[in-house]
Amino acid sequence: NxxxxxxxxxxxxxxxxxxxxxxxxxxxxxxxxxxxxxxxxxxxxxxxxxxxxxxxxxxxxxxxxxxxxxxxxxxxxxxxxxxxxxxxxxxxxxxxxxxxxxxxxxxxxxxxxxxxxxxxxxxxxxxxxxxxxxxxxxxxxxxxxxxxxxxxxxxxxxxxxxxxxxxxxxxxxxxxxxxxxxxxxxxxxxxxxxxxxxxxxxxxxxxxxxxxxxxxxxxSGAEVLLAKATKNSKYSDKVKSFCDYMINTEQKTPKGLLFVGDWGSLRSAANVVFICLEAADMGISASQYRSFAEKQIGYILGDGGRSYIVGYGENPPTHEH
CATH class of the missing domain: 1.50.10.10 (Glycosyltransferase)
Incomplete structure (x- = not known):
């Protein structure tokens, strides 16, 4: 109401x-x-x-x-x-x-x-x-x-x-x-x-x-759209720098999750994955970025020993907020 x-x-x-x-x-x-x-x-x-x-x-x-x-x-x-x-x-x-x-x-x-x-x-x-x-x-x-x-x-x-x-x-x-x-x-x-x-x-x-x-x-989302629309490397280069930093430099947990911050950590990792998959589709480090994306999503789905998706996979959450 x-x-x-x-x-x-x-x-x-x-x-x-x-x-x-x-x-x-x-x-x-x-x-x-x-x-x-x-x-x-x-x-x-x-x-x-x-x-x-x-x-x-x-x-x-x-x-x-x-x-x-x-x-x-x-x-x-x-x-x-x-x-x-x-x-x-x-x-x-x-x-x-x-x-x-x-x-x-x-x-x-x-x-x-x-x-x-x-x-x-x-x-x-x-x-x-x-x-x-x-x-x-x-x-x-x-x-x-x-x-x-x-x-x-x-x-x-x-x-x-x-x-x-x-x-x-x-x-x-x-x-x-x-x-x-x-x-x-x-x-x-x-x-x-x-x-x-x-x-x-x-x-x-x-x-x-x-x-x-x-x-x-x-x-990074805007830069993906602008890179696609204009084919201008100044935008795609920024997207590449972002993904390279996240993959090669940003901290990871012991089981490999990209750890951008402790509030909504899976959400942050998935957001990065989305941008890097978009970059891969533009031909930017496609094999590396897709491999990274698969590992991150695999972690969320349970490759690390527990699923973080309610009702799916091994030992999923039962008291979701």
Missing amino acids: DKGQNGEDLTGGYYDAGDFIKFGFPMAFTATTLAWSIIDYQSGYSKANALDDAHKAVKWATDYFLKAHVSANKLYGQVGQGDLDHNWWGRPEDMTMERPAFYIDETNPGSDLAGETAAALAAASIVFKSVHSSYSNTLLQHAEQLFTFANQHRKVYSESIADAANFYGSSAIKMSLVWAAAWLHQATGNSDYLDTAEQLYTEFQMEYFGGNYGWDQKV
């Missing part, structure tokens, strides 16, 4: 974790990445008989984003308040507590949130273009509006939605704008978006940013 401040329907979408808050920023990144994987690796989903489920998973998020984008320059970015939610234990079906909703607009903007949501909708529009063309067009319309809003009203969203700063504070205005423009070029074929992405990349001096890929770090 989630509603906006004026009664807007905000049902749907994904909870953040074991709690019941809906944070739009990381949710949008998740949707973008899942859509990207369907675009580039659809055959894998088909072989696993999982393509329909993947489409449904993306659409569950994008349906919510369409509801949350209530006008051209207004986007709900959070439902639920952190401290209130974390002090309640139970099933979501039993919740009767207040569920405040928070939005960004021209007065209190959020370029990173709007940009990432634009990227998610643009990527999803590609996914649905051949199977649900009218829905794809709707997604793209909202994506273009959100990118314009994000680029014209630049501010960190977690300064506008203060509660989000306690959980998903952002440093990603610059990266999110480049990322969104690159996805809009991918979705539309409009070279103006590619020009904008490259101009913003130069304006923000992103060539000096360290590579990474995650909900607050899209540098």
Whole structure:
């Protein structure tokens, strides 16, 4: 029964974790990445008989984003308040507590949130273009509006939605704008978006940013898209440097897991794997990168002695959060 401040329907979408808050920023990144994987690796989903489920998973998020984008320059970015939610234990079906909703607009903007949501909708529009063309067009319309809003009203969203700063504070205005423009070029074929992405990349001096890929770090993801679109080695060289560092220099656990950080360590490793598989598909150190990817995913699936996938493999988790 989630509603906006004026009664807007905000049902749907994904909870953040074991709690019941809906944070739009990381949710949008998740949707973008899942859509990207369907675009580039659809055959894998088909072989696993999982393509329909993947489409449904993306659409569950994008349906919510369409509801949350209530006008051209207004986007709900959070439902639920952190401290209130974390002090309640139970099933979501039993919740009767207040569920405040928070939005960004021209007065209190959020370029990173709007940009990432634009990227998610643009990527999803590609996914649905051949199977649900009218829905794809709707997604793209909202994506273009959100990118314009994000680029014209630049501010960190977690300064506008203060509660989000306690959980998903952002440093990603610059990266999110480049990322969104690159996805809009991918979705539309409009070279103006590619020009904008490259101009913003130069304006923000992103060539000096360290590579990474995650909900607050899209540098390497944007560089993959730009490398594919332009064939310019300045982008592909950055992707190669990132993957080479992760494979050859970044610390590993005794059983070989890439260890980028202790919060969501499997997630971080899998994100790196995705970028390096994209690099391999571009012909960059393909054999080395694919071997690295197989070992990392194998670890997650249980090659190290236990599976980290609920319900799968040897000794999987039984008390998931």
